[in-house]
Amino acid sequence: MPLPVILDCDPGHDDAFTIMLAAAHPAVELLAITTVAGNATIEKTTLNARRICTVAGIEGVPVSAGLGRPLCGTGLVAGNIHGESGLDGPGFGEPTVPLDPRDAVTLIRETLLAHPVPVTLVPTGPLSNVAAFLLAHPALAAERVERIVLMGGYTGRGNRTPAAEFNIAADPEAADIVFSSGLPVTMIGLNVSHQVPATADVLDRLDALGTPLARLCAELLTFFGTTYREVFGLTAPPLHDPLTVAHLVAPGLVTLVRAPVAVELTGTHTRGATVVDLDGVTGRPANADVGIGVDAPAYWDLIIEAVRTLGSAR
Ligand code: BDR
Ligand code: CA
Secondary structure, eight states, X not given: OOEEEEEEEOOSHXXXXXXXXXXXXXXXXXXXXXXXXXXXXXXXXXXXXXXXXXXXXXXXXXXXXOOSSOSSSOOOOOHHHHOTTSSOSSOOOOOOSOOOSSOHHHHHHHHHHHSSSOEEEEEOXXXXXXXXXXXXXXXXXXXXXXXEEEEOOOSSOOSSSSSOOHHHHTOHHHHHHHHTSOSOEEEEOHHHHTTOBOOHHHHHHHHHHOSHHHHHHHHHHHHHXXXXXXXXXXXXXXXXXXXXXXXXXXXXXXXXXXXXXXXXXXXXXXXXXXXXXXXXXXXXXXXXXXXXXXXXXXXXXXXXXXXXXXXXXX
């Protein structure tokens, strides 16, 4: 039985690959895609999700828009990394995949109620929608959410600030609600994603596929690589978000440890930090499985295979 998944995302270059991996891999049943403001405004991330579904031939998966701002305060966008559109690089035509009229919380709720077994939530953007759902429907979440596997945070240093990773920095209160929810949470953060840079070898493998979708994917990674070089001085961009789905389809691919994770809400310079007690010095109970390592070659095989599968079905 494939694993039923709802993907909550803010496409975003690496979110785009997460959509493709979740749709292409036979071990996943992608039930719904919800969008959140993050890498760009909610209008843009929603349009981008529909664009990716359209170019990748992903049909029959409802796409709905969620929150356009964090639970508290004003939002962030990451135009310096993902460009003005949130998905700069390739050109896109008008998407043919429609927008589901339900809001994200309603779509998550109705999808959970309609599915016969508990569902895994995979957030790859700020956690605003997921937290709003948990606040609105705690009993349903306890019964029908199998696990939350998120990309966000880190065990070392941040990227939005020295202390905070973007997805957590964009909505720290939402992240705190998720980590405090009592639900099983898996956190895969920057300390893992920086072990999977999209190097020239990855671009060569995409080129070798020779399909229009593979070319579009190479253009996405090329743009992503340019901004990562300019902003962070990295030679290749980390492909953060698909690690979530890769972990689900290939257990063991990401190495995990159980640990207490707290989200800093009040620090003057550290708001949005994920404080991960790897050494157990706080005595706090563990509330998450935290990624610490990854089998990078196996990861890239999954990504390339997803692009190959979707591209050859077009
Ligand atoms: C996270 O921030 C976004 O820019 C990426 O899509 C990813 O989800 C990495 O910090
Ligand atoms: Ca993202």
